[in-house]
Amino acid sequence: MYVCLCKAITDKQIKDAAYNGATSMRCLNKDLGVATQCGKCAVTAKQILREHKSQV
Ligand code: FES
Secondary structure (H helix, E strand, O other), rough: OOEOOOOEEEEHHHHHHHHOOOOOOOHHHHHOOOOOOOOOOOHHHHHHHHHHHOOO
């Protein structure tokens, strides 16, 4: 599923980034470019990060 339409980033890419050590939105911004345009995906991206952290 696409999370960030502006940058065409999927939830899987965000999960992979989290698995590889991304711990914050800043990391996701830098690594993938999530939420660097309209910002609408930020809430969903944060939620995916949070879910990943709670599973670790
Ligand atoms: Fe992610 Fe627009 S949907 S920046």
